[in-house]
Amino acid sequence: MNASGFKHGIAGALAMLAMLACQPAIAADLASVQVIEGFRELGGYIASPFLLGGAWIAVKITLLAMSIGLALGLGLALMRLSRFKALNSAAWGYIWFVRGTPQLLQLVFIFDALPLIGLRFDEVTTAVIGFALNEAAFSAELFRAGILSVNRSQSTAAAALGMGPLLTLRRIILPQSMRAVIPGLANDTIGMLKLTSIASVIFVNELTFRSQQVVGQNFKFFTVFGAAAVIYLFLTSGISLVQVWLERLFDHERDRKITFSWFGLRASKHDVNPAAAPVALPVAAKEPEAADHAWIGTLLPVENRTPRHCGEPFVACRNIWKSYGKREILRGVDLSIAHGEVVVILGPSGSGKSTLLKLINHLEPLDWGTIKVDSEYVGYREVPGGGGTVRPLHNLARARAEARVGMVFQHFNLFSHLSALENIVEAQRQVYAVPRAAAEALGRDLLKSVGLAAHADFLPHRLSGGQQQRVAIARALAIKPKLMLFDEPTSALDPELVGEVLGVMRGLADAGMTMIVVTHEIRFARDVADRVVFMDGGEVVEQGTPQQVIDNPTHERTRKFLNVVAN
Ligand code: ADP
Ligand code: MG
Numbered sequence: 191m192n193a194s195g196f197k198h199g200i201a202g203a204l205a206m207l208a209m210l211a212c213q214p215a216i217a218a219d220l221a222s223v224q225v226i227e228g229f230r231e232l233g234g235y236i237a238s239p240f241l242l243g244g245a246w247i248a249v250k251i252t253l254l255a256m257s258i259g260l261a262l263g264l265g266l267a268l269m270r271l272s273r274f275k276a277l278n279s280a281a282w283g284y285i286w287f288v289r290g291t292p293q294l295l296q297l298v299f300i301f302d303a304l305p306l307i308g309l310r311f312d313e314v315t316t317a318v319i320g321f322a323l324n325e326a327a328f329s330a331e332l333f334r335a336g337i338l339s340v341n342r343s344q345s346t347a348a349a350a351l352g353m354g355p356l357l358t359l360r361r362i363i364l365p366q367s368m369r370a371v372i373p374g375l376a377n378d379t380i381g382m383l384k385l386t387s388i389a390s391v392i393f394v395n396e397l398t399f400r401s402q403q404v405v406g407q408n409f410k411f412f413t414v415f416g417a418a419a420v421i422y423l424f425l426t427s428g429i430s431l432v433q434v435w436l437e438r439l440f441d442h443e444r445d446r447k448i449t450f451s452w453f454g455l456r457a458s459k460h461d462v463n464p465a466a467a468p469v470a471l472p473v474a475a476k477e478p479e480a481a482d483h484a485w486i487g488t489l490l491p492v493e494n495r496t497p498r499h500c501g502e503p504f505v506a507c508r509n510i511w512k513s514y515g516k517r518e519i520l521r522g523v524d525l526s527i528a529h530g531e532v533v534v535i536l537g538p539s540g541s542g543k544s545t546l547l548k549l550i551n552h553l554e555p556l557d558w559g560t561i562k563v564d565s566e567y568v569g570y571r572e573v574p575g576g577g578g579t580v581r582p583l584h585n586l587a588r589a590r591a592e593a594r595v596g597m598v599f600q601h602f603n604l605f606s607h608l609s610a611l612e613n614i615v616e617a618q619r620q621v622y623a624v625p626r627a628a629a630e631a632l633g634r635d636l637l638k639s640v641g642l643a644a645h646a647d648f649l650p651h652r653l654s655g656g657q658q659q660r661v662a663i664a665r666a667l668a669i670k671p672k673l674m675l676f677d678e679p680t681s682a683l684d685p686e687l688v689g690e691v692l693g694v695m696r697g698l699a700d701a702g703m704t705m706i707v708v709t710h711e712i713r714f715a716r717d718v719a720d721r722v723v724f725m726d727g728g729e730v731v732e733q734g735t736p737q738q739v740i741d742n743p744t745h746e747r748t749r750k751f752l753n754v755v756a757n
Pocket of ligand 1: 544
């Protein structure tokens with residue numbers, strides 16, 4: 191080989207090496223070109239009116255079917271919770287059938303069956319009907335679980351304020367149950383959006399079906415199905431965002447500034463500035479304000495402040511009998527209370543004290559006997575010519591509202607999703623149709639009278655037990671009660687908080703309110719009660735002035751009880 195041949199050989203070898211070295215780069219270039227092309231194609235399909243049109247059909251079916259399905263589901267849930275067995279069984283039968291059969295078969299069946307009974311709809315409408323009927327069964331169980339998750343004490347408190355069952359459901363139970371229901375409903379919505387693809391069996395031309403059609407023509411599986419997946423992901427992300435927003439809205443443990451309602455269903459917008467929210471104040475850090483008891487008297491209706499001198503007692507319980515199952519709880523109780531009188535009921539646990547209070551404002555029905563408050567039966571009417579026989583009234587809520595009997599519970603039972611002021615305003619607005627401004631003005635006056643003017647916007651969980659009970663008293667006073675019932679109002683309180691509640695009650699007694707107080711506070715009974723009644727075993731054992739019953743009891747049972755309480 192000569193020199194020039196050698197040179198050429200070297201150059202050739204170098205060129206070969208260079209080519210070999212460039213090979214991966216060329217391959218990589220090719221691959222990246224393909225990837226870019228792939229993404230461009232994917233983007234093209236995502237933006238294609240054909241696929242987007244299919245997505246819109248899926249969204250339309252989901253929105254309509256969810257709306258109808260949720261309304262039906264709530265109805266079914268209420269039927270399931272009804273005490274009428276026929277309603278409960280019908281709802282259960284529907285849920286059993288729908289949950290137990292494939293949705294695909296349900297769609298085909300509806301598509302074929304509706305025309306047979308003369309109902310002809312287009313495919314999308316048929317799909318909406320099919321999905322709505324299916325969703326009703328599933329959401330019914332979600333709603334039922336949500337409603338059951340709300341403590342019964344909430345509906346008892348609402349009933350004591352004269353709120354009817356539907357009003358209680360809408361204003362108190364549903365807003366509190368939404369927190370438990372929303373995650374499940376979001377799952378259902380996302381599931382339905384994706385499952386609309388099965389509507390292709392009844393010729394609904396939605397997103398998945400359309401992407402299959404495109405792939406059938408061009409075999410571009412990855413880009414076409416990838417585009418459909420991206421569109422689905424985008425839509426379901428939207429649903430997840432709405433879920434987060436709704437959960438925050440119905441999270442009643444967050445403090446908030448603005449409350450609003452849709453169709454009367456209350457929700458609240460949360461305060462974004464925690465420094466400005468009442469939450470910034472530690473509950474116990476503030477000294478309790480002095481309760482201004484003089485206020486309480488001025489807030490009572492005039493007739494409550496002027497003693498009456500009519501022959502009939504203001505509260506007249508005659509021969510009251512009440513059983514739960516086979517157990518007799520009250521056995522022929524007779525009790526008369528004069529207008530303006532403060533009666534304290536003492537007695538061991540289980541002696542029927544709470545039951546007696548619940549019978550007085552008809553939170554429970556009587557088995558036998560009669561109760562009159564201010565000469566009227568509460569929730570009963572006398573049968574004409576029936577010799578004193580009484581029948582329960584149909585509209586019990588209205589009867590309770592008209593009776594104006596305020597009740598305060600051992601565990602306060604404040605509506606946990608409403609602020610202190612809203613708790614007081616609720617029954618005034620919803621039951622007695624008091625204009626908002628007047629209801630809020632009275633609410634603020636009452637809060638001031640129980641020493642909580644600065645706590646109007648606090649949610650119950652931000653208040654101490656004593657503060658909650660004072661709000662509960664203010665709430666009961668807001669319905670302008672003729673009679674106040676207290677069921678162990680201080681039993682759930684820490685000892686240092688008892689005084690603030692008893693103070694408010696003393697003020698109320700001084701203002702002339704007729705009160706029946708179940709309590710173990712012997713000192714309160716001695717100082718404030720006009721009369722003390724001792725109950726045991728569902729009977730009134732003895733009654734008299736505090737000096738008679740507390741200091742000189744005549745019955746052994748009373749002595750025993752007082753010994754236990756004193757120690
Ligand atoms: P007290 O308030 O004097 O402690 P209650 O009036 O609450 O007594 O209850 C008296 C008895 O009735 C208790 O033994 C209680 O278990 C029973 N009781 C109360 N309410 C019901 C109810 N809704 N169903 C069945 N039993 C009940
Ligand atoms: Mg009790």
